[in-house]
Amino acid sequence: QDSESLDGCIQSTLSALYPPFEATAATVLCQVFDVVEKTYRGDGLHYLIDFLIPAKHILQCIQQDACAPYCGLLFRHAGWPLCIQEKIVIQLASIDWRILKPGDFYLQVVPSLKKPPRIVLKCLAKDQHNVDEVVIPEVSYTSIFTLEWLSTFNGERMGIALENCLLTTDEKIFRVPWDKVVNPEFINKPKIIENNIISPELNEALVNGVCMSPVTQENLSSDLE
Numbered sequence: 001q002d003s004e005s006l007d008g009c010i011q012s013t014l015s016a017l018y019p020p021f022e023a024t025a026a027t028v029l030c031q032v033f034d035v036v037e038k039t040y041r042g043d044g045l046h047y048l049i050d051f052l053i054p055a056k057h058i059l060q061c062i063q064q065d066a067c068a069p070y071c072g073l074l075f076r077h078a079g080w081p082l083c084i085q086e087k088i089v090i091q092l093a094s095i096d097w098r099i100l101k102p103g104d105f106y107l108q109v110v111p112s113l114k115k116p117p118r119i120v121l122k123c124l125a126k127d128q129h130n131v132d133e134v135v136i137p138e139v140s141y142t143s144i145f146t147l148e149w150l151s152t153f154n155g156e157r158m159g160i161a162l163e164n165c166l167l168t169t170d171e172k173i174f175r176v177p178w179d180k181v182v183n184p185e186f187i188n189k190p191k192i193i194e195n196n197i198i199s200p201e202l203n204e205a206l207v208n209g210v211c212m213s214p215v216t217q218e219n220l221s222s223d224l225e
Contacts, residue, residue, distance in 0.1 A: 006044050013048075013056050019078045023086035026170035031093035039111050047111075055109045055117040058141070059090060062119070066145040067184075076185035081145045087167040087174055089181060090119070095166060097131045099173055100124045106166040107136075107144070119144070126159055145182045 014028050015021035032047070040047045059082055066081045077084045091108040100106075105123040110133075112118060119136045134157075136144065143149045154161040165181050167174040 003044070006048065010044065010048055010052060013052055017056060017059050017079070018083045018088065020085070024079070024083050024088060027086070027088050027168055028092055030170060031088075031091060034093040035111060039113070050113075051109075051111045051117055055092075058109065058117060058119065062090075062141050062144060065142040070184065070186070074187045076187050080184045081181070084167065084181070086169050087176075088169070089165065089167055091168060094122070095168065095173065097122075097124075099166065100131070101164075101175075102128065102160045103162055104164050104166055104175060105162045121153070121162075123162055147179060147182060150178050 010032060011021075011025075011029075014025070014032070018024040018028050032052075035051070036042060036044055036047045040051070063080075063082055067075070079085075080089075082088075082090050089107065091106055094108065095106055100123060102124055105121050108120050108122060109117050110120045119141065121134045121136055122131050123134075124130075125132045134153075140149065150162060163178055164175045165178050167176050167181070
């Protein structure tokens, strides 16, 4: 497989996972290059087959489970919960551990040379000079993006409770409370009044209660506080 078609495969996989890709590309591609060089010794095909394709399956399953309770609603950020507009929530490479503060954590898909990739939570160790890496069991994948999941996780470990998730862009790292990460935003929730009559100010066509108006760039450009 020539390098051009290999790059195309990698980018098409990433664009499906982290939309809008024009906003996330710089960040995720940088993470890809990091892992290709450090773990796969520059072998992009090895990375694609052994890491990215199985990782895509894992991430899509996590996304489907997270989105299932909101069936019929139009998400403001199409990539949630894997990304929130340009901010990456589940990382494809490690973050500099020195950025971590007590109470911070981040989620990463971690390659394993002999096993499929795994979702790992990383946070500061008790000595605050090392990183704890906790492999999240597959049975928990269905509930990662809930408040209950983090509460249970905190209950099972000693030390400072984790509360802020690190989100990345190509230029900055954002420290975001977990309750903001796990509660997605929606576009134009239909305003329903008595007897299920739609209020006059809602002019868009509704199908099964879902707003079918086109999603504008203005709608998509809102940011986390």
